[in-house]
Amino acid sequence: MFLLRLIIPDRPGSLGTVATALGEVSADIHAIEIVEHRRENGTAVDDIVVDLPPGVLPDRLVSACNSVPDVEVIWFSRYGAGGGLHMDLEAVEQMTSSPAEAIDLLVEQGPAVLHADWAALIDGTGADVKVALETSATPEFGEVAAAWLPLEKATTLAAPDHKGLAESVLVAAPLESDRRILVVGRRGGPEFLGSEVARLSYLASLAVTIRATA
Template sequence: MRSVYLLRIALPDQPGGLGEVASALGKVGADIVAVDVVSRGADGTAIDDFVVELPLGGRADSLVSACLSVPGVRVIWLSRYAAGGTLRHDLEVVESMTEQPAEAERVLVRHAPVVFRADWAFLVCRDAGTGKAVVEESTPAAPDLPGDEAPWLPLERPRRLAVPAEWDNRGWRHITAAATPMGNPDRALVIGRSGGPEILDSELARLAHLAALTQTVRQALSQS
């Protein structure tokens, strides 16, 4: 049985850079399933995600060594990839939303962990009467909200979330999370990764864009 890993690297944004990394990974027996350019910086550095498979007996540290053998490459993150290497790109999610406009928000919640290589996602709102947080939709691995609280609501813009320290023993230990408003400041789509990597500005922008599209799709349905 082959093992699947998510590998995030920083490398010089120049022609041939990806090819050198791919060649180095191939030498240690890694099969590249997918590559995504996550961001490009003004300093000439690109951040890329690789989803790679190793054969039975393959060592994860060999992936790190392979990347570091390429000049200028830095390994940001390496972890097993629970989604099994099956990626859903943003446009595929948009297509699914337009095919099911009444379920657009649910579609995005369901696919957000794969699109953003996160462990879970949920849609939460603040009840106008009680002020408590109510989870409207969630993926199976999403943690509960302790005390039915969502301290980041109301949310005016997409941002990374600071997880309260007292939540550590409630399933939130070492969670890297981000959220974006969903329709109004009292509703938010939240995604989380266990341990990392950090959610980048480019990923926040994509999250906000897809959340906004759910509202556009729903409005178009109501006007049809």
């Protein structure tokens, strides 16, 4: 499957026109998510997860979108899992089903929820800063994680010039304290938008609340 992140006009029919263009190159749309409304300029940012039949070149997806007036492709990559609101709800359901493991479950679900590649729980509450939990494909942090602490609220992070991280875009949110944080990363992009930062902030706060009921 492939992930397309598009800027489209925020008006009726725009998304349908894009879907029609993708259909003309035999793309099978699996999910569409409105990531952000940009009311100041009348556009929206949408993520579209699509698949292609054998023999169809992926470049045709970009060409199809670019053929639609006023549509801009800002990110295109292979993508291995679905995401979006239904993943938010699935994460919440899992956390409420196992309150004692709510934070661990959020770390595990973080990449799918945010269309990302990896997630890690950084713990600096003790003498040393350490990775308490990580998903597969999480890069080595070395000493750079200490620079992210303390973290008072959810925000994007500047990627340090460190092997495995320099090409990543990062977002993080505090959990039980400002020295225990969830970091989620995408290799290469796209950048995390304000709406995605807000979603992570909400889910992190919810995980802490659910964990407290255990």
